[in-house]
Amino acid sequence: MYRIEADNLGKRFGERVVFSKINFTLATGQSLAVIGRNGSGKSTLLKIMLSLLTPSKGKVTYYQENQKLDDAKIRSAVSFVSPYLNLYDHLTAEENLKFFATVSGGNITGKDINQLLEKVGLEGRGMDYVFEYSSGMKQRLKYAVAMLKDPKFLFLDEPTSNLDDDGKRLVVELLEYYRKNSIIIIATNEKEEYSLAEQQCRVDS
């Protein structure tokens, strides 16, 4: 059983307070939609949860069976998909998957790569450079990279951004697959995506 705790989180850039007093606890099997208008700090909150930004106040703690997780264990348990998280354009999709698998601490076979690409609807395009991909295909490849880890904490920022209807169905299926054994946090301002999570956290400055 995994758990994540946001304790009195606040963030300010200079004089501007982005958000303050954000508190929540989520355990494996639970999901949260972070909602709010544009510029309200949804992505900033996700970056803080992922230790990509330091909060001005408060802290985020990851637990496994009541034991705090260290940075290395958090890295191996977390996956993130976002429009501003880019993969390497001058590597092929296969090379990207191999690279992220290796730096995550594992090995991946050609068969695994083909399976993953098939699951995200990119079969037959593994040898193409990522710069040749459309924005929707890039988003699909980000899901393939996220699936490398079997994440215990799945963070999605604007999860269906750039995706066609097929891609959106893929995201819904993916969330259903991970819902039972992962903690899912989604940042979105699309009303139809609110229902992808059980709980909501409104962020407004």
Place this chain on the structure above:
Amino acid sequence: MKKRSIVLLSNNAGLIAKSFAVYAKDLRLEIRTRSALNAILMFGITTLAVVSFSLGQSGLAPKLLSALFWIIMFFSAMSGLAQTFIREEETGTSLALKLTADPDAVYLGKFFFNLTLLSTMAIIITPLFFVFTDAPTGNMILFFLVLILGVLALCSATTIVAAIIAKASVKGALFAVLSFPILMTLLMTLVSAGEKIFDSQSFLEISSEIQFLVAYVVIMITASILLFKFVWQE
């Protein structure tokens, strides 16, 4: 998605394998884009040609020869070695790397990538330097020993500074400004060692410079590995 079998990672790759993955990725990207190597080589060859045509081919004093060589190496390093981190920030790939890779593996991968770049530059520039300047070649073993230590020292210092400046808006200027105090003593030592080598002095007479260079490399790499996590995370 009932039968979805996700690839499970065995988590058995060690630091060396992860560092090598970062190194190989950077090398592959460099071979495909040639953004850093072209900058380094262009700077090195242009400077060398201008200097040799301006000063003439023979009769240059050992101190001047040594200063010229290390100035070319220094500015070439300045022009290209920051690219490895700047490219990650500018293309938005640093987030994915931060979320997946051990910071030690990132540092070591980038360090060895920079080492490869500067070594390539040294391999090309060194023979050209001797041809263009007619520098004495009587003490080549010592010259190569100092060259190897100098390249290692330049890379160890510039890699951590490149990581620090990668997020700044005026990267080029900041890279030189931040590197200058760290590299000042190093350059003075390298020039002094080079002068003694071109003056045909023995190993004993440059032993203090060699000791300094070894200590510099060890201290810079150790300090960088200790500090890199904090620089890299925000």
